[in-house]
Amino acid sequence: MRVQRRLAAVLAADVAGYSHLMGRDEERTLADLKDARQVVIDPTVAAYGGRIVKTTGDGLLVEFASVVDAVRCALEVQSGMLKHNNDVPQHMRIEFRIGVHVGDIIIDDNDIFGDGVNIAARLEGVAKPGGVCISDDAQRQVRGKLEVVFDDIGEQTLKNIVEPMRAWRVRGVPDRGIAAPKDRVQTDPILTLPDKPSIAVLPFQNMSRDAEQEYFADGIVEDIITALSRFKSLFVIARNSSFTYKGKPVDIKKVGLELGVRYVLEGSVRKVGGRVRITGQLIEAATGAHLWAEKFDGALDDIFELQDQVTKKLVGAIAPKLQQAEIERSVRKPTQSLDACNYYYRGISRLQLMTPDSNAEALQHFKQAIDLDPSFAAAYGLASECYRLRHSIGWARNDAEQLALGRQFALLAVEFGQDDAVALACAAQFFGFAARDAQTADTLVDQALSVNPNLFRAWQARCWTSIYLGEHERALAEVSHTMRLNPIDPEIHQAETAMGIALLFLHRPVEALEWISKALTRRASFPSALRFATVAYSVLNRTDEAYSMVKRLQNVDPDLRISQLKSWVPFQRSEDAEMFIEGMRKAGMLE
Structure with missing residues (x-):
């Protein structure tokens, strides 16, 4: 039939x-x-x-x-x-x-x-x-x-x-009917803002008469759109829509309404002799407020290399700025109107405070985000980060139940976040440190960077994982790249500490101490920096300073003991683990 x-x-x-x-x-x-x-x-x-x-x-x-x-x-x-x-x-x-x-x-x-x-x-x-x-x-x-x-x-x-x-x-769903059949009159849709930070990258103005710079300017914008699109946490307007504004006078507020976005990036390209200057500015569309502006200069010797470098720098600066703007907006938003994305950003704002209470609040916010969206991969990842920090700082060190809960969130981050670099990077951090499984961390962080090679958090996970694996020369280069991606990050002390640890394990304690001291200047109670400052002073036989650093560490982590450290250290190379334990013992850490 x-x-x-x-x-x-x-x-x-x-x-x-x-x-x-x-x-x-x-x-x-x-x-x-x-x-x-x-x-x-x-x-x-x-x-x-x-x-x-x-x-x-x-x-x-x-x-x-x-x-x-x-x-x-x-x-x-x-x-x-x-x-x-x-x-x-x-x-x-x-x-x-x-x-x-x-x-x-x-x-x-x-x-x-x-x-x-x-x-x-x-x-x-x-x-x-x-x-x-x-x-x-x-x-x-x-x-x-x-x-x-x-x-x-x-x-x-x-x-x-x-x-x-x-x-x-x-793009967006209108709040009234769409073009009904028969005798109903069509109306333009009202674009509601997406449930995540939304941005349009407008064509950059070519301030030179050189036609080659026109292609260069368009190429930068296309690269930025592609790079930003890799951030699962962002809603990015496609190139074809953005380029409808090319060559036209632009009203940023109108662009925001027409494209249904909260943020707009605009810029210009100007050739000066054998060099080119690129400017970019990030604007909140509804208010016209300028959130960030920067200019970049480079030689025209290799225009494609310059285009690549400018794209990396712009994206590395824009993405964290958008996240910070969303954190501030979510905190201002009335509690009764919170949705999954706002709970997520509130969680990030609490997590950054690094106290036991703020950690608990952050975890609760991430759980609320997951309740509203059970497939929210990044929220699972940052929930696992809460547990990793509890283990690292000493609020719940070696607590089997807490570690099991953190592992569960990390696994869910991987399950729901195969194409979410934030989720994968957070899971990598948990497995590398809390689970002491640097090989799994290595696989996950490489996957995160393949999804989004411009994500600061992924590069941060990359350099720490290399340290856990004992690949310290590689880690130095990765930390440098991490800091270039986000040079004004309020959490830069973490990268500075990582640089110091890698140098210390490469038997360069003087340089290591310089970097770790920078980190402690920014965050005086950062446990990792305090621990490795202690070891660096011990290696340099600066006994009094090592002993003083242990006292500072005990104020932050009073229950820390050598016996705990032996079951806690994530370093895969035996010589790295031994240097760490012996340095702490030499400084007077209790057994």
Whole structure:
């Protein structure tokens, strides 16, 4: 019997975090889902001529004759759910992820099968909660027919789909209906800000008449967009949208509204003799406030090398500045309106204070972020970082239960964060130090850097892992690169301490002490710096200073003993571990 096939548009939707919602309150979740179906979904599907093929506990599959109607329906469903959720607490909101594809399907009775269905279902998994993701085939057919903007998210490897597929996300979801069929008038969508820091990089102005500088300026912007796109914590506008502003006078506030972003990077390129000057400035779109500005000069001898260096410096400065701006914004935000991303940034702000209470608060914030988004890989990673610090500083050293909890968060960071460099870097730090598994750390940190070669946290994990492995010459180069990426980082004392440790293990104690002293000037109670200052003074036979440093260390970590250190040191080379233990013993550390 001949298999019945037809071309159709398929919409797949499911509820984000459904298992978590059911775990919180089964009866309410089922009632809310039923209400959302009756009030929003079923009427909207009917209005756009869709056929609900089947429903599951948390999702549904819908067939349309027109992909334009399928996408319109998806957008209006998400718009309707925004209104529907207005008075619902954030942690109990029903939020759908929606995927749309157009392709060949197989019909069996009233059910549908085939790649046309499978691709829509997989794209739904790529969509954000409250968002819509569509295939390249679908985007080609709706292009120019809808007053919405799609962001190209590149080729996606979809489970059980042989070839990677290009996909597109709708930028923002409007708070009113989208271009309904028949006699409704189309209106421009209102782009809501994404749930993470959002940035557009505008074309840099060529201040020279040299056409070669035009290509150079465009190349820098394209490289910056590509590099920033590797940060999972950022929402970055695609190149094609940014370049619509090329050669036009720009109103930053208007750009922010038109592109739906919180931050805008603009800049210029000017040729001066045989050199070129590049300026960049980061602006908060809504207020016009300048958050950061810098200029870079370089020779035109190798323009491509210069382009690469400028990109690295700009990205290395921008990403931490965006994170700091988001931390400050999240702290100002009223508690009742917090969402997963804001809990995440609040957690970072508390983690940086380095006290037992702030560590506990940070962990609670990361857990709250995970509660709202159970696939939030970076939040799992930073939760594991809380446990690593407790072990390192002495708040819960060698506590088997705490280490097991930290390991669980690190493993979840890896599970959910295969393409999240922050999550992988945090997991690497936990495995390298707390779990004393430098080989696993080495693998994870290399994976993090392959995902995002510009991430400061990943380079920080890279240099520490090299120290644990005993590869100290390599570590020196990695620490230098780390500090170049983020030279004004408030946590720079960690990199300075790493430089000192690597030098100490290379039997260069005088230089080591110079770096560690810098770190202690910035953070007088930093335990790692205090420990290795103690060892450096011992190696130099500066007994009084070594003894004084032990006293300072005991004020920070009063329960520290040689016996604990033996089971705690993460250094793989026996000579490194012996130098550390003997240096502490020589300085008078209690057994």
